[in-house]
Every structure is written in C-alpha cells, then in structure tokens.
Amino acid sequence: MQEPKEIIAFYNLENFFDTKDDPHKNDNDYLPHGSNHWTENRYLGKVEGITAAIESIQPEKLPIVIGVAEIENSTVLKDLIYQPAFKGEYKYVHFDSPDRRGIDVALLYNQNLVQILESEKIPVRINGNSHFATRDILYVKAKIKQDNVHFFVNHWPSRGEGIMASNPKRVAAAECLHNKAKQILNQDKEAKILIMGDFNDLPVSKSISKHLQAKAHKNITEQQFYNLAAIPYQKKMGSLFAKKHWLMFDQIIISKGLLTGKGIRISAPRLTIHGDRSLLYFDQQAGIYKPNRTYTYHTYHGGASDHLPVYVALD
Template sequence: MANKFYFHKKRTNKYTIAFYNLENLFDTKDDPNTLDNDFLPSSEKHWNRKRYEKKIVKLGTAISNIGFLKSRKSPVLVGVAEVENLKVLEDLVISKHLKQKEYGIVHYDSPDERGIDVALLYQKQYFEVIDSKTIPLLVDNQVGIRDYTRDILWVTGLLNNEKIHILVNHWPSRRDGAKLTSYKRVIAAEKNREIVNQITVENPEAKIIIMGDFNDDPYSESVKEHLVRHDLFNPMERLLTRYRGTTNYKSQWNLFDQIIFSHSFHKYEKGKHSFSDASIFDENFLKIYKGRYKGNPFRTYAGKKYIGGYSDHFPVYVQLKWNKEK
C-alpha cells in the first residue's frame, strides 16, 4: 500500500517534476456553463460528496508519493489535467497527504465544453511563480466549427532560484478516431513549438519543460515531427513498451502522458538543475489487482459503474539534480 513510501531518510538533491491526469475531478455542484451533468448526485453515476472526498484523498496519496523513493520528497511541481475548477484543486492541496507540503496553485478556467482544465501545483518552499498566462488552442472540427478545448498553461518561475518555463497541456482527444482527429494534436504541437521558439529567441539556453496528456504517443506525428526538434528531448520515448504505459485501451498500452524538456537540462552547471532520470509512476497500489484488467490503472469508474479508484492514467515524472554552489 502507499504508506510503504513514508519512511524518514535524509532528503537528496533530486527534485521531482510530475504530470498526472486526474480523470474527471469534478465537484458535486451543477455548473450551468459546463457539461458536468454526469458528475452530480442525481446522475446515473451518483457522484456524491462521499465519493468525491474519497477520490480527493486517493489522489493526494498518489501525488505525495511520486518520485519519493528517489528524492525523499514529494514532487515540487505537478501538472494536472481534467480538473473542473479552482475549488477542487484547493480541496486537493489541503487533503490528508498534501496539506503539510503547502502547495500553491496556478489555474485558469478554460473554454473546454466539459469544463475541464489544466493546472500547476507547486511547493512554495522550492518554487516561486514569476508569471503565468494561458495560450488559447484554436482548432476547428471536421465541419469548420471551433472545437473548444483546453488552453495551454504557461508558467514562468524560479525553482531553487533558477528560472524555468513550464507549459501544461491537455491536447484534443481521440474520441472521434485517432486518424480523423490527428490534425488537432498537430496544431497543439505547433502552438507549443511557437512558444518554445518565442522563449529561445530571447534566451537560447532557457530551461523549458513541456508536460501534459497529449492523447498521442512519443512516436506519434504530432510529438515526433511537430514538437520535438533539435532543442528538445523526450525521455518518455524509451518508457513505452508492449507491457507498460500510462493508459490502457483494449489491452494496448499508450503513453499519452509525457514530460519533454529543453536540452539545456543536459548541461551540468553549479547552482543549476540537470536531468537525472524519468519514469512512469505505476506502483501496485495504483493498479487493478485482479481479474481481466489486472495491472491496468485503478480508475474511479468503469463506464457508469463506480469502482472507487484513482485515475485511468498513471502519472509520469522526471527528476532533476540541483547542482548546488557549494
């Protein structure tokens, strides 16, 4: 169980950066401006206060443990997707296993029709926000009508006093078919590329982290051909196998959840951060433990059936070494 991670040893110079799709973290109140009817007490899913609070505690448990065994601390930055509003994030950061970490929140409401957003959580003792903004993702559907999807969240801040840019994404889904919708994710990749170019024109050595649920794998056209160029590195490429990924559909693993970063993290400089390692956080307590779907992410619902798990995605993370001055 998750508690096995909580033992006391000296903290290291490693800092974990994570991304986690929280799978429909909705509150129980009706928002007339969004399509949240599936997540109300009166819905067929019977999404009520008890179930909501249970999910909040479970997600807090998972987040607090990401990368803990190697760094001896909870992640300093956590990008999240599929959150309904600021209130659910506020409930999450004061939950049982996160309260002591004092996470700050960067969140904006997006135009997504379902009302789901991305956000960034950060431990205030390690990270200071300098600036934040959202970048609209303008894509049309097949008949030329705008598809209202999640904005890109761009946060600039100081991690242990080093300036870092973070882009948090949740790209358009594959719901209408992977091939039919691939152009939307290419547009999303190109918009991230524009931001990267804008940053590096000012500072070619800028530290940039791009994270999110891309709804595409590391070798998909959007990621491989339109986003990752000579100045970016995708450590997730080596993690996807037939037996491992972050989400599973029809017995096939995908690694839609990725963290990509600038090659400047490969440089060793005192007082700066450099790349150490990357992984999928797929510990057993986050998995279905028996039956046909054994080993898959232990999700909250299977269709309309409540099973009380965490999420239908595993988190991913990278770890940075802080090369102290002394």
C-alpha cells in the same frame, strides 16, 4: 540514508469534478443525481485517493511541481492542496478554458521552493477557428533555486472521434505550443523548458516528433526537445491501459538547457511511470494489473485515476 529528490510530476486526475452544478459546464454526470451518482462521499474518496497517489511517489517529500489534467475548477484544486499531506505549503496556477466538457489543466507547486514569475493560458486554434474549443495550454515561468524554468502543461484533444479525424487538432496544439517555446528559445537558446501533459498521442506520433520537434534521442539542436518518455515507450511501457494495450500518452519533454545546461538539470534522462501497487487492480479476465480508475463509463470503481503519474527528478 539517501536525501529525497526534488521531483516534478504530471498526473491526469480522470474527471476530477466537484458535486456542485455549474450551468456553464457539462458536469451533469458528476452530480449526486447524475448518471454517475457522484456523491459527496465519492468525491471526498477521490480527493483522498489522489492525495495518497501523489504521496506514494516519494513518501519523504512530495513533488515540488505537479502538473495536473482533467480538473473541473479551482474548488477541486483547493480541496486537494488543503489535504494534510500538502502541509499548507502548496499553491496552484489555473485558468478556466473553453473545453466543452469543462475540464482544465493546472500547476501545483510548493511555494517554499518555487517562485512563480509569470503565467498565461495559450488558446489552441485550428486555422484561426475561434469556434473550436479545447483545453488551453498552461504556460508558467518559475524560479527554482537560482534558475528560471518554463513549464507547459498540456491536455491535447482526445482520439474519441478516431485517430485520423482528430489528428489535426493535436497537430494544432503542437504548433501553438512550439510557437511559444520558440519565442522563449529565440530570446535565450539555453532556456530551461519542461513540457508535460496527456498528449493523447505517442512519442512517435507526428504531432510530437515532427510538429513539436520532440525527439527520441539526446542529440538535439537548440530548438528541438528531448522526449523523456521515449525509452519507456520503446520498452512497451505505458501510463494508461486501453484497448488491450499500454499507451504512453503522459509524457515529459525537455529542452537542451535542462539536458546539458548549467544549474538544475534532469538527473536521469528519462521519466519514471509510477506504477505503485496501490494504484492498480488485477484484471482477472486479462490477467494483468491495470490502473484502478474511478469509473468505467457509469460503473463506479473508486480508484484514483485511469492514468498513472509520471515524474522526473532534478539534479
């Protein structure tokens, strides 16, 4: 029997709110008397659904690191890692960010296998505009086995106001991220950097390919990155379904140190989209399977998320 792999995953949890009113966040839709009728039973169902989704990635062993997006606060993270599947082995890194919707990113990790060395949040600013509010980028430096790995968890500004109108915001996020990554690579050209998140852009978008310098090929320089989502994207695969198309917004991107360096590496140079049947429903009108989301606008479906998890395995 093959040994279970050490897996690193990313999962957008689609508006993972608790049921308590936070006057400092725009959580009114996700209250028992809000427009989504977000009751305790529905919330607990989502906690269990997310747990089952993560378990299904590799039933023998949970991912040792899981980046997550669209979480409201530390309460939902605690409720998640207290589920029996996590066996009391997981902790998390999370900072509150200024996002107007009140959603953040976080990093879950198995404390028996991963040691956190440092962490910080990286604000995203456009031309120094302190009034622009979006999710911070989460930076975590961790030790796995004998190697240091630098993690960045992202949830870049959405395309809600239109692709072109919102593009400068994603470019700003890319440049903030690249500046921090460059600092690390200037100190150690073989640094092992893993960038993951919901980028609300495609692998070929300029924010990623040009401003972040994440390439679709392995022949990269020491200050460029390899986008493990490039192959699935080229095969017209995606992590979420919107406007009649699969979109590859959820991506994992690595530095040369994780591609060809010594020590731990990514065992297969591509990511896997976890499209387990339990996470999908059959849309009879469209004639295809789609991620079973929690809500469509204010209609409750009871699924775990409108995104599918993506992951890579360590060698």
